[in-house]
Amino acid sequence: MAGLTLRNVAKNYADVNVIESIDLDIKDGEFVVFVGPSGCGKSTLLRMIAGLEDITGGTIAIGDTVVNEVAPAKRGVAMVFQTYALYPHMTVYKNMAFGLKQAKTPKDEIDKRVRAAAEILEISDLLERTPRALSGGQRQRVAIGRAIVREPSVFLFDEPLSNLDAALRVQTRIEIARLHQRLGTTMIYVTHDQVEAMTLADKIVVLRGGNIEQVGSPIELYETPDNMFVAQFIGSPKMNFFKAEDLTKKGQAMLKGDVDRLGIRPEHFTTTDVKSALVVATPDLVENLGENALVHCITEGGMEFIVKTTDLTKFKQGKKIGLTADKARVLGFNSTTQKRIG
Amino acid sequence: MSVLEPKTSFQRIFLPTLAWTIAIIFFFPIFWLVLTSFKTDADAVKPEYLFIFQPTLENYMNMTENYDYWRFAKNSIITSVFATAFTLFVGIPSAYAMAFNPSRHTKDILMWMLSTKMLPAAAVLYPMTFLTKNFLGVFDTHFLVIIVLSLINLPIVIWMLFTYFKEIPKEIIEAGKMDGVNTWGEIKDILLPLAWGGVASTALLCFIFCWNEAYWTVRLTTTEAATLSKLIEGNRAPEGLFFGRLSAVSAAAVGPIVVLGWFCQKQLVRGLTFGAVK
Numbered sequence: 364m365a366g367l368t369l370r371n372v373a374k375n376y377a378d379v380n381v382i383e384s385i386d387l388d389i390k391d392g393e394f395v396v397f398v399g400p401s402g403c404g405k406s407t408l409l410r411m412i413a414g415l416e417d418i419t420g421g422t423i424a425i426g427d428t429v430v431n432e433v434a435p436a437k438r439g440v441a442m443v444f445q446t447y448a449l450y451p452h453m454t455v456y457k458n459m460a461f462g463l464k465q466a467k468t469p470k471d472e473i474d475k476r477v478r479a480a481a482e483i484l485e486i487s488d489l490l491e492r493t494p495r496a497l498s499g500g501q502r503q504r505v506a507i508g509r510a511i512v513r514e515p516s517v518f519l520f521d522e523p524l525s526n527l528d529a530a531l532r533v534q535t536r537i538e539i540a541r542l543h544q545r546l547g548t549t550m551i552y553v554t555h556d557q558v559e560a561m562t563l564a565d566k567i568v569v570l571r572g573g574n575i576e577q578v579g580s581p582i583e584l585y586e587t588p589d590n591m592f593v594a595q596f597i598g599s600p601k602m603n604f605f606k607a608e609d610l611t612k613k614g615q616a617m618l619k620g621d622v623d624r625l626g627i628r629p630e631h632f633t634t635t636d637v638k639s640a641l642v643v644a645t646p647d648l649v650e651n652l653g654e655n656a657l658v659h660c661i662t663e664g665g666m667e668f669i670v671k672t673t674d675l676t677k678f679k680q681g682k683k684i685g686l687t688a689d690k691a692r693v694l695g696f697n698s699t700t701q702k703r704i705g
Numbered sequence: 706m707s708v709l710e711p712k713t714s715f716q717r718i719f720l721p722t723l724a725w726t727i728a729i730i731f732f733f734p735i736f737w738l739v740l741t742s743f744k745t746d747a748d749a750v751k752p753e754y755l756f757i758f759q760p761t762l763e764n765y766m767n768m769t770e771n772y773d774y775w776r777f778a779k780n781s782i783i784t785s786v787f788a789t790a791f792t793l794f795v796g797i798p799s800a801y802a803m804a805f806n807p808s809r810h811t812k813d814i815l816m817w818m819l820s821t822k823m824l825p826a827a828a829v830l831y832p833m834t835f836l837t838k839n840f841l842g843v844f845d846t847h848f849l850v851i852i853v854l855s856l857i858n859l860p861i862v863i864w865m866l867f868t869y870f871k872e873i874p875k876e877i878i879e880a881g882k883m884d885g886v887n888t889w890g891e892i893k894d895i896l897l898p899l900a901w902g903g904v905a906s907t908a909l910l911c912f913i914f915c916w917n918e919a920y921w922t923v924r925l926t927t928t929e930a931a932t933l934s935k936l937i938e939g940n941r942a943p944e945g946l947f948f949g950r951l952s953a954v955s956a957a958a959v960g961p962i963v964v965l966g967w968f969c970q971k972q973l974v975r976g977l978t979f980g981a982v983k
Contacts, residue, residue, distance in 0.1 A: 377809075415879050436885030448876035452898040461894075462884035509880075 365426035365516040366391040373420030382573040398560040399570035441510035442519040447502045449494040456490040480511040520552040608664035614641035622695035629671040631692040640685025646678040742952035749948035764953030781932040785915035788854035800866035818860040854915045869903030933958035
């Protein structure tokens with residue numbers, strides 16, 4: 364078990380900076396999720412920690428050891444790949460035992476560890492099959508099993524759920540969370556899915572364009588995003604940003620100092636009379652999800668935005684409605700710096 | 706649905722006839738060769754004996770007794786086997802490196818290797834003969850033939866292996882790295898078991914090319930390392946062609962490779978059409 368320390372970590376291919384300069388501390392036993400849009404460098408960063416990519420600048424330390432020049436297998440990390448990357452010509456048992464065999468672990472010790480891991484993942488009856496004879500979910504378990512048997516100090520997951528169907532994704536997500544509770548090992552998980560990030564993480568690292576936008580617990584990122592990018596990336600549907608012309612007088616009164624945008628999440632709106640509203644809008648389209656509904660509205664300034672509600676009776680298509688939100692839930696931003704203010 | 710319609714007479718009669726005609730045209734020279742090998746030299750040139758003649762084994766007996774067929778055959782086997790082995794020994798690591806650790810110049814290197822095949826062999830005939838004979842002293846040795854055959858086939862072998870290796874997901878090799886295998890282990894335990902079919906068909910094709918090579922084997926050997934190609938060449942007598950004898954020698958030279966090809970047909974077809982349908 365070990366924590367990780369990243370200092371000024373950089374990666375560039377020829378003239379392209381994939382990762383500019385990243386500083387990050389990961390505590391022992393923490394579940395950290397790297398999240399961001401595609402091309403933000405999250406997978407590259409994970410692969411650099413794994414040792415599959417060279418580090419162009421800075422240092423990565425696992426525990427107290429700088430591992431920049433250490434071979435992947437010697438870093439005490441294990442990786443689960445998006446495509447599972449099982450050895451197709453080996454049985455499940457051999458797939459899981461392969462790494463231990465390379466490390467010259469005694470045979471009975473290998474057997475013990477493989478069977479224990481298979482037990483945890485409920486794949487004991489699949490040990491003699493080849494990967495070809497397994498379903499996607501089973502293959503992913505084997506891939507996780509292959510990581511577990513090595514008893515690593517850090518687990519690395521590279522978008523492990525994106526090849527699974529929706530139902531299986533939710534189930535496997537819960538299993539990974541359980542696994543973390545059970546093993547208590549440091550885990551680093553890469554995803555572009557903010558729901559996975561919110562549900563699994565102790566700490567989320569939001570990346571964009573090779574830089575860290577914000578690091579924090581899921582709740583911190585949700586409630587106090589540092590900037591407009593994080594505010595929109597975390598939470599679904601996205602946070603709405605209102606300019607002066609989209610707001611009522613009362614709303615405009617909240618634009619003070621450098622604040623020129625108000626950010627309100629769709630789920631934080633309440634309906635009210637037009638006079639005391641922050642925004643006056645016309646409902647245009649309703650997406651009813653059963654437990655709640657997404658109402659697509661248009662402001663007087665012509666901006667489209669989304670309101671999430673459990674009470675549809677107040678919304679009539681084409682009929683103006685007043686919307687407000689708890690003051691503590693309304694965030695102020697500056698559109699030039701993109702930063703949150705106050 | 707066109708599938709359910711009865712076949713037209715064009716499909717039923719014309720197409721099979723065309724296919725058979727083409728097949729027979731292609732096969733005829735080989736058939737003629739084998740037939741002629743059982744004729745006496747005198748009968749061989751007479752058109753009236755084209756199909757009906759008194760078969761004789763005289764040419765084959767003559768070949769093994771007077772021309773030392775087995776020595777040439779042994780040389781062919783030795784040079785082809787070792788050249789194939791050496792080519793793979795160099796080709797597998799090269800293709801591995803280019804497929805899994807490509808650099809910006811990998812494509813250029815591949816093109817450059819292929820471009821070496823564009824050099825007309827005749828252009829370097831004189832330096833090759835002169836240097837190997839007078840300076841290196843390796844003229845007419847197995848060593849020279851093996852090296853030359855290897856170098857001739859290396860580009861195509863690396864290209865073929867490269868395409869096969871490219872098909873293997875990079876992550877599997879990376880998983881191996883995470884599991885702690887070294888480069889040799891990656892090749893031996895992961896790459897080769899996965900690309901086995903491709904490596905086998907490449908090896909087979911390389912072996913066939915080595916066996917059939919005639920330009921260099923004829924010119925760089927005299928007796929010691931002479932292969933079956935040289936034996937055929939040697940039977941082109943200056944006083945005219947002895948078709949019976951020549952046919953027997955040729956049939957005996959191509960025989961082994963035809964048999965080998967026949968047994969490995971499936972593997973070969975896969976090797977040759979690889980990448981055509983993905």
